[in-house]
Structures are given as C-alpha cells and as structure tokens.
Amino acid sequence: MRSSRINLILAALIVVLAVLSLMVGPAGLSPRAAVAGLISGEGPAGVIVRDIRLPRTLLAGLIGATLGLSGAALQGLLRNPLAEPALFGAPQAAAAAAALVIAFGFAPVTSFAVPIAGILGATISIAGLVAIAGRRASLTVTLLAGLALASFAGAVTALILNLAPNPFIALEIAFWLLGSLEDRSADHLIIAAPFMIASWILLAANARAFRALTLGEDAAASLGVDVARTRMLVVIGVALGVGAAVAVAGAVGFVGLVAPHLVRRAVGSDPARVLLPATLAGAGLVLAADVAIRLGPSVVEIKLGVVTALIGVPVFLAIIFRERRLLEGASS
C-alpha cells in the first residue's frame, strides 16, 4: 500500500519532468505549447517537440529506468547495497566497442553504428563472463571475472584513445564517454528500446527470487529458487539493458547505485518491492539531470554523465551517512 503510493508519486514526478524536458532548450516553450506541439505535431513547436526533444526525453526516461532497475536487480541478486551495473563490465565493454567504432570506423558519434557496436560489446563481454564463470558460477568467480573484464574493457578504451588517428577523434571519444543525450534521434530510440525493454522483462521476472535470496543462496534454493538460472538471467538482463543505454548515451554513472537507495527508505528493504520504485526513480534522475543540463548556460553543454555523478555522489554519500547503521546491519 505504502509502496504503491510511492510509485504513484514517482510516476507523477516523471510526467512533470518529461513535460519540462519537452519545454527547455535553445527555443523555450510554454508547457501548453509543448503539449500542443506534442499532440498536433504541427508548426515549429511540433517539429521541435516531436522530432528533436521527444526522442531525447524518451531516451532519458528509458535509460534512467534501465539503470535504476539494473542497480536494484543486482543489489537484490548480490544481497549487497553497493552492487551496480559497472561491476560486471557491461558498460565498460559497451563504451570500448563504441569508442572503437568512433575512432576507426569513420562513424560520427551520432550514427547508429555506435549503439550497435555498444550492444555487441556488452553482449560479448557478458558471453565471456558466462564462459569464464561457468554454469554453476559462484558469486565470487562471477564478480572477479566481471572485474577483470571491466578492467580489460577500460584498457581497450585507453588504447583506442592512445592510438586515435588524430587528436580531434580522441577528444570526440573522450566527450562521448562522459555521457550525453544531445542530438539523439528517434533512430537511436528504435535501436536501443527493444534491448532495454527485454532487459526489464528479464530482471523483473526474478523479483521473487531476489526476495528469497535475502536468506542466502542455500535457503533460497531450498525454497524452489533456481539460483544459477536467476544469476544468469540477471547478468544477461543487465548486459542488454546497460549495454544499450551506454551505447546510445555514453557512460551515465551512479544512477544504478543511487536509485535503489533513494527509494529504500520509503518502501523498505524488501528487494522485490524496491524494483519498481527504483526503476521510476532512475528515470526521474536522468530526466532531471538532462533538464538541468539544458537550463544551464549554453556555451558548452555539460555532459549528462558528469551531472549524474556530480549530483549522484553527494546524494549517495548523504544516504550512506544517514543510514550507516542500517547498512552495517545489512552487510553482516
């Protein structure tokens, strides 16, 4: 009951942020003009809202939701409030593959080749993770393999920057890595959305398993949970969703870590009950960050990943500070 009210409040917040996101930009629109443009699609407002801002708004919401859900699902799987998608190397691998395409594929940052490469990169890294960890993968082996793959992907990205044909490309990659939704089109949305939605289905299907896992893997297994299958589905779900998100928007950090913490205080620690509000909070966070970017002085657009980290980290530290005792209890 309490959690359904939180979900309603978060959903309302997302609607407000989405309308704001359609209003702000070089040509400011009133809320009425933005909504009218969205519905009619006519006139300059219609073009601005539907063709330019709507894909960006939808991408911000979808990416935020994917990151928030991925974080909550991983925290549920690993029974650890510090888990986040970057643990398994998927975002790093997606970034490395995308950087490779930008550097040597002669594809501009905003072409489709970049997201496709990113999704491929994330999928390859997860396939590698699954192969290394094996079918009966223990948590430790999976985490160590993920850490190794993440480091390797980071090294590949550094190598690409190192070998970039010219400094402009290196700069372009470096900026792309900071994360942005600037100039993303409906095509990006069409490429990335199916992967993100598939990831939502995979992750949400394991809600009951996450709840049982609060008792540890043995007790969860004795309650009928197929722990190895749950682990595999979550790893694949996170790879698809986060790979697609990074592939389209670059690295948008801390949303997956912060979103579950933001809602846990209101809905409690039950890992199944955290999933939906964390998804909504993630969408709200990225929408808000993307609106904030466009409200700032417009000479140089601050990158999305920079804003989420700058907002996300202090919020996260505040939560840790406030809930130290709870977190200490949870890790014991």
Add this chain to the structure above:
Amino acid sequence: MSEVLTASGVAVRFGGATIVQGASLSLRAGELVALVGPNGAGKTTLMRALAGLVPAEGAITLGGKPLATLKPRDRARHIAYLPQGHIFHWPMPIADIVMLGRAPHADSFSATTPEDRAAVERALTTTETLTFAGRAVTTLSGGEKARVALARALATQAPVLLADEPTAALDPRHQLVVMELLRNAARGGNAILAILHDLTLAARFADRVLIMDRGRIVADGSPDESLGADRLAAVFGIEAVTVLVGGKPVPIAGRALQDLP
C-alpha cells in the same frame, strides 16, 4: 510408518575430497531424528544432499521418487531446510521473512492467501517470535534470529524438515522450547532430521540418533543404542558421564580424552 525420505549409498565429493561416503538412512513420518558428530564429520553436507542442494552419488528418494527428478518447487513444498548460520541480508520485517517460507506454495500471480497468513502466524507463535513480528530482522539478537529462521522453515508446513543446528545460539529455555516444538511437529506427522551438538538434547528428545564420523554414518538407533559411552569415546574423544533427566539416562561430556582413538 511410511518412509518419507531415504538415502542409500550417498557420497558427496567436492573437488578431490570425499566429504560424505556410503551414507544410508531413512526418515519416517512422525519421527524426530538427531544427527550428531564431531566438527567436520560431514553432517551439513549430508543434510544439503538430502535437501537436493548439492549433487550426490547414490540414491535419495522422497516419497519413493528419486529426489533429482522432482521440480525445485515440488521439492520445496515437501522438504523445508533450515541452513546453519541464520542469514538475513536485508533488514526486512520478521513477518515478511517468515512469509518467505510460503514461497513454494505461491504461484506467480497470487497474493498471500489466508492459509499463508495462518501458517505464518502459527510459526511465529510456536517459536515465540510473534511479539517482534514487526521489527526489522537485523535488529534481533543471535538467538532471536535463530528462532525467526526456524519459524521461516516451519511456515512452509512441509512434511519433511531438515534443520541444521536449530538450537545453536539459543538460551537454555529456548533450546528446550525449540526441541519440544520439533518433537510436537514430529508427533503431528512430520519427519524431522536435526543436526545437534548437544548430546543431552539429542538423547532426551530424539526418537533416533544418527552419528557421523569422517563422512560415514557409524550409528543409527535409539538414543540408548547410539550414545553408548564407548562410542562417544571413539567418535568424539570424550569420557561421557550419564545422568538421569526425568528418569531418562542422558550423556554429558565429562572430560576430553587426550588422544582421539
């Protein structure tokens, strides 16, 4: 009495090490069986094999069917397992924790049923945890956590209960409360196997005592048959003293023998 859970020639190997070998036992409805043995004898591993949680050689059957052929959810409805250590990772309310015991009975779309709530309340009452049902589980003491963990296992209302050290961390009164509870559950028709370290409790409450030593079951009989002084010296390296409790002879560890035979 029907044999609910049987094992014959069960062996469990991890890597190169053989943890359990040639273990055969049967667990009948209406029976409380104690599994005792020194540290590292293989008790927990045997119990995990009986719960279907580790791959084992040999034959394990539940109600006559090979355990391995059962779907995880069917197995979970028939065998409740209480692991050692009383793990609770998230600070969830106790009532929600105990409700997890109902997971094997729930289908994907249903909310909790009146039977679920009744089973949870019964489990909370019998383990004397109802008074703190609303508290976060991480705020409890070790012994309180142990009782909540047992309540979770009881809430499943499975015909077989495998309990790994259900009395560990409990104060003396609650050790007795839990043993009475297990004995009553057995009288009610359940088959219960409990790993115990307290030989006195095993002798007083169990219908049968199994002793494990170095991966093998070395005794299987009534408490009097299994817990003889010679065997306790051979297996545990203790000189046992027998005292009478309620007219029943029970062993207590009197003195550690210098050399394990």
